[in-house]
Amino acid sequence: MQLTKAEAAGKIMVALDYPTTDAAAALVQALRGIPCWLKVGMQLYYAAGPSFVAQLKEQGYAVFLDLKLHDIPNTVKGASEVITRLGVDLFNVHAAGGVRMMEAALEGVDRARAGSAGGAPPQVIGVTQLTSTSRETLNEEIGIAGTVEDCVVRYAQLAHRAGLSGVVASPLEVQAVKTACGRAFRTVTPGIRPAGAEAGDQSRIMTPQQALACGTDYMVIGRPITGAPDPREALQSIIEELV
Numbered sequence: 001m002q003l004t005k006a007e008a009a010g011k012i013m014v015a016l017d018y019p020t021t022d023a024a025a026a027l028v029q030a031l032r033g034i035p036c037w038l039k040v041g042m043q044l045y046y047a048a049g050p051s052f053v054a055q056l057k058e059q060g061y062a063v064f065l066d067l068k069l070h071d072i073p074n075t076v077k078g079a080s081e082v083i084t085r086l087g088v089d090l091f092n093v094h095a096a097g098g099v100r101m102m103e104a105a106l107e108g109v110d111r112a113r114a115g116s117a118g119g120a121p122p123q124v125i126g127v128t129q130l131t132s133t134s135r136e137t138l139n140e141e142i143g144i145a146g147t148v149e150d151c152v153v154r155y156a157q158l159a160h161r162a163g164l165s166g167v168v169a170s171p172l173e174v175q176a177v178k179t180a181c182g183r184a185f186r187t188v189t190p191g192i193r194p195a196g197a198e199a200g201d202q203s204r205i206m207t208p209q210q211a212l213a214c215g216t217d218y219m220v221i222g223r224p225i226t227g228a229p230d231p232r233e234a235l236q237s238i239i240e241e242l243v
């Protein structure tokens, strides 16, 4: 599939993993005009809170709030209701919480929407196995037998059954997830490393080009951009690789 630069940028979610609003705002400023998504994870959200999310939305960005909810259904429902009111485009819950918990997240979205003036609801996706998890960790520490792919597909099927829009998985599992849950079921893939970049704590990785060839819908990319001497240039060169 031939992508335009704007389409390629729209597949990239830049992970704003920073400890302060100022540091995150500086990165956002550096990327100005590139129509990528922005991902706010735990570190930045705990530091900056809802007001920073609101600022990103005011600037016109599509925002993925990556808080990975995992609690009893009633608590997840309440948190999802509040998150929906923030106006984010996408948020996630752990598929390991089970079907009922994931359904509760969607009920929270519906409850927020019932009292609102409208606008598109956020999509909710399920985290399968973290991209830092290797087969050894899965089998020997966590105690789940079988391959990582088997486990990811099982969790994806639970998320699908609950009615979620897709999952977070590594690009290595995209094809298996699509086969099991259908092409419309979204895959959001961290574990992206341009050729030569350090894997760091990520275990299941692919280059942006490989991930695109596997059919990923969105690529989450943090340190290869945020840790680069020129983050804007780093993002642009990834986009060039995809067109």
Ligand SMILES: O=c1ccn([C@@H]2O[C@H](COP(=O)(O)O)[C@@H](O)[C@H]2O)c(=O)[nH]1
Pocket: 015, 017, 041, 066, 127, 129, 130, 131, 132, 168, 169, 190, 191, 192, 202, 220, 221, 222, 223, 224
């Ligand atoms: O399985 C998962 C789920 C979430 N993440 C998040 O994605 C980014 C990846 O950052 P890099 O610097 O490109 O490794 C980060 O915010 C994680 O919290 C993930 O990596 N794996």
